[in-house]
Amino acid sequence: MDDDNLLDSHPDLMDPEWRKHAQTDAWLGAKKDRKQFRKQQMRSARRPRRRWWIFAVFVLILGVTTAAIVYVGRRPAPVAGPPNPTQVAQFAHVDLARPYDGTPAQNWPKGLDGITSPAAAPVGAFKAEAVADAYAKTRQAITAAHLDPAVLFAHDPKAFLALFAPDQREQLAPRLAAKPAKDQAGFDSYLTEIADGYHLLDAGPRTFGTLTARPGEKPGELAVDAKYVISYAFDNVHPETLTSPNEIVSFLRVDETYVVAAGSRVAKSSQGLWLDGGQSATSSVGCAAFREGFLAPGYANPPAGPSAGDQDAPGYYDPKYPVPTIDDCH
Known part of the structure; x- marks a missing residue:
């Protein structure tokens, strides 16, 4: 008798109650595998969206930083304070076209x-x-x-x-x-x-x-x-x-x-x-x-x-x- 016939004639396999439990376990295991497979698919589908969200935030921060640098660079230089009314600068650049500057x-x-x-x-x-x-x-x-x-x-x-x-x-x-x-x-x-x-x-x-x-x-x-x-x-x-x-x-x-x-x-x-x-x-x-x-x-x-x-x-x-x-x- 070959091995396949021996397996089919095994006493446990011939028991109707055992067969019923075995089918139920097989169905539940397949259902669990399908759920896990769907979760993996959902994770795979969500991962690109998370990367795009992080990338969008990075672009936004970069844009704000660049705008701030441009604003500071274009902002007019601070206006020089008024000259000291009671003292001449002891060390200062002298411009003959503006000789009174610093006085x-x-x-x-x-x-x-x-x-x-x-x-x-x-x-x-x-x-x-x-x-x-x-x-x-x-x-x-x-x-x-x-x-x-x-x-x-x-x-x-x-x-x-x-x-x-x-x-x-x-x-x-x-x-x-x-x-x-x-x-x-x-x-x-x-x-x-x-x-x-x-x-x-x-x-x-x-x-x-x-x-x-x-x-x-x-x-x-x-x-x-x-x-x-x-x-x-x-x-x-x-x-x-x-x-x-x-x-x-x-x-x-x-x-x-x-x-x-x-x-x-x-x-x-x-x-x-x-x-x-x-x-x-x-x-x-x-x-x-x-x-x-x-x-x-x-x-x-x-x-x-x-x-x-x-x-x-x-x-x-x-x-x-x-x-x-x-x-x-x-």
Whole structure:
């Protein structure tokens, strides 16, 4: 008898109950296999979707990061802060086309426009028109003393003298005509005269200050207190050697009082404009020229030149502070 017949005739296989259980187990096993097969198919179907979701998130993050980098790259550079109003940068790039950069004068108006006054109004017995006239005369005097090319370069004081009352001219003329003497100028100088051999840049002098009218000490006198700073930018043939704007920018700080005398109680020869005293100080100037009554730039000093003045004192650059009592060259 062959093996197949022996297997078919096995007693267990001939038992109907056993056959029933065997068929049931076979059906359940096949069902379990089918479920597992479907799960595997479902996993296989889901895996690509998960990869696509991860890829989409990656693309989104990459896009946001790129946009942020582009925005930062295109964002305007931070705006430089305003210049220090009370100090000149000790070490800074010097550009002759913009000589006042890095100095308190960086944003000051060119010429006399930086010296302002309130709207003219009555002061004591003087009407608004008289106050406006006093402001105008004071501006003319400041211009003639410190901004007029005839005084700056030709050292000619005639236009300045012509602005004053006859009696005042008589007092001033001998002083202005006298040859400057060593150590007799500086604070007491009435005019700004550029030392020979030096030239100002086209940026021109700049000013910052105020005029304030008040009653004078005597009847018929209207006083104008002038508090101001004037900056001068000098040319230099070797700008690449400069290390700070204080080598080419000089400052003149002045507090002074002008008086307009008028009325029947004032002698005719004394009627008009008077200079009634004042004080001044300089910063970043050539000391040798200064001692002889002339203005020269700071680079005129020897490399180890004197620097006795307190150059951080705010009064050098801001007229709301007192005029410094220590000067660059003293």
